[in-house]
Amino acid sequence: MTERVLVAYASKNGSTAGIATMIAEALREQGLAAEARAVGEVESVGPYDAVVLGGALYAGRWRREAVRFAWHHEADLTERPVWLFSSGPLDATAREGLIPPVPGVQRLVDRLKARGHVTFGGCLQDGAKGRIARMIVKSGRGGDFRDPEQIRLWARGVARELVKEVATP
Ligand SMILES: Cc1cc2nc3c(=O)[nH]c(=O)nc-3n(C[C@H](O)[C@H](O)[C@H](O)COP(=O)(O)O)c2cc1C
Numbered sequence: 001m002t003e004r005v006l007v008a009y010a011s012k013n014g015s016t017a018g019i020a021t022m023i024a025e026a027l028r029e030q031g032l033a034a035e036a037r038a039v040g041e042v043e044s045v046g047p048y049d050a051v052v053l054g055g056a057l058y059a060g061r062w063r064r065e066a067v068r069f070a071w072h073h074e075a076d077l078t079e080r081p082v083w084l085f086s087s088g089p090l091d092a093t094a095r096e097g098l099i100p101p102v103p104g105v106q107r108l109v110d111r112l113k114a115r116g117h118v119t120f121g122g123c124l125q126d127g128a129k130g131r132i133a134r135m136i137v138k139s140g141r142g143g144d145f146r147d148p149e150q151i152r153l154w155a156r157g158v159a160r161e162l163v164k165e166v167a168t169p
Pocket residue numbers: 010011012013014015016017056057058059060061087088089090121122123124130132133136
């Protein structure tokens with residue numbers, strides 16, 4: 001049977017949503033039934049066999065909705081394979097090496113017994129919401145630091161683990 005994977009995300013300016021869409025596409029390419037959904041659109045994780053949960057980083061924390069989602073669905077999430085991702089750094093650091101989760105996300109990794117966590121580069125461009133966001137863009141420190149190849153490779157690793165598990169329960 002095809003594994004159903006939920007890629008849930010919390011995004012303010014849309015770039016984490018974009019990453020979630022890329023992850024879901026890469027999982028589908030590997031034969032999984034994956035869909036990307038904003039956390040607010042997900043009532044239950046019951047229909048899914050595995051979950052990828054991602055949050056945009058603001059001031060050293062995940063967007064609150066992502067944390068709330070994790071707490072609210074904790075019991076169901078701990079019964080399923082779960083991976084977490086963060087999106088944030090507005091420079092090349094996420095591409096150059098593994099960035100550990102911020103403390104609040106590390107707590108979720110432990111609590112949900114997540115199989116893995118990765119930090120992807122973020123994106124802030126014209127039209128970003130918020131005064132500080134606009135200041136960052138205006139001062140030339142914005143840009144798109146997401147790396148589609150890095151995202152695809154990470155998603156393929158997730159798919160490999162899930163497919164292996166179905167083959168050898
Ligand atoms: C006010 C503000 C605070 C931010 N704080 C962080 C941070 O603590 N760590 C980080 O890596 N990125 C930080 N960023 C960058 C965002 O995480 C990045 O732009 C991300 O891609 C936004 O995701 P979204 O488009 O899904 O909202 C911050 C951006 C803004 C505007």
